[in-house]
Amino acid sequence: MRTVQYRSAENLNDRIQLHKRFTTSNQGWEDFVFSHLPQLNGKRLLALGCGNAIQWRVNRQRFAADAEIILTDLSEGMLQEARAGLVGDVRFTFRCMDATRLDFEDASFDVVTANHMLYHVPDIASTLAESARVLKSDGVMMTATNGANHMADLDGLLAEFWHAFEGTNTMSERFNLQNGAKQLHEWFSAVEKRLYSGDLWVTEAQALVDYAFSMPRVQQLIPSEQKEAMHVFFQARIDRLGGIQIRKETGLFLASQPKKAQRK
Numbered sequence: 001m002r003t004v005q006y007r008s009a010e011n012l013n014d015r016i017q018l019h020k021r022f023t024t025s026n027q028g029w030e031d032f033v034f035s036h037l038p039q040l041n042g043k044r045l046l047a048l049g050c051g052n053a054i055q056w057r058v059n060r061q062r063f064a065a066d067a068e069i070i071l072t073d074l075s076e077g078m079l080q081e082a083r084a085g086l087v088g089d090v091r092f093t094f095r096c097m098d099a100t101r102l103d104f105e106d107a108s109f110d111v112v113t114a115n116h117m118l119y120h121v122p123d124i125a126s127t128l129a130e131s132a133r134v135l136k137s138d139g140v141m142m143t144a145t146n147g148a149n150h151m152a153d154l155d156g157l158l159a160e161f162w163h164a165f166e167g168t169n170t171m172s173e174r175f176n177l178q179n180g181a182k183q184l185h186e187w188f189s190a191v192e193k194r195l196y197s198g199d200l201w202v203t204e205a206q207a208l209v210d211y212a213f214s215m216p217r218v219q220q221l222i223p224s225e226q227k228e229a230m231h232v233f234f235q236a237r238i239d240r241l242g243g244i245q246i247r248k249e250t251g252l253f254l255a256s257q258p259k260k261a262q263r264k
């Protein structure tokens, strides 16, 4: 399901658009990410599961001229979009690579990022072990993820619309804001959590329908012929209340002091 979901950047773009257009925060997510990255002067950064590289594109002007940024992803489709957005910028290189097995030397990076991707990886422990291995002893790993209650309001509405859709969105449950620190501590001596503040106030039904149908669970459980009915359902609520509130729970971990890890 993950391979299909991320073959191209389309599903991810639908999700990013909703967060961008309807956020209640005055700090954009990419700015939040940037504000927690160390200065990259003369530094080497490895991004795992970089997706369409939005974090790197949006912050492009803010990275040091002599930074070396290596963007990797398992999906060629994602890398294509990442590359297209950063054409001609010599600081960036792109590699198709599985995050569980990194083709890099020990202690060769100052920063590793694995943002909103670890919960997709079948073997999270190997990915963290590999990240600790390729990081220098004073390096930092950033892992952004969601919390167990992230977008639960949308799950509730979808269950109301389609009864077979019940329970919570489980996409990030294998590595989330609640259980991530424990997993990171296996490979890093120091782990800190930073929470992003901001929810969604959505005033356009179609944006919510697009978001919903970008989610694997919705694609599995709700037939696509229901898109129009779902639009009517969301629109009725927007007409009644002026908008739909969806609370978010998202943030990141900063892990440092990597423990010695053996190459697999």
Ligand SMILES: C[S@@+](CC[C@H](N)C(=O)[O-])C[C@H]1O[C@@H](n2cnc3c(N)ncnc32)[C@H](O)[C@@H]1O
Pocket: 002, 006, 012, 048, 049, 050, 051, 052, 053, 054, 055, 072, 073, 074, 075, 078, 097, 098, 099, 100, 114, 115, 116, 117, 120, 121, 122
């Ligand atoms: C939700 S996207 C996150 C993209 C980006 N890091 C961001 O925060 O905007 C998850 C990405 O992880 C990639 N991915 C999933 N499993 C992977 C693996 N085993 N190795 C490398 N990348 C993987 C997917 O192809 C997808 O691009």
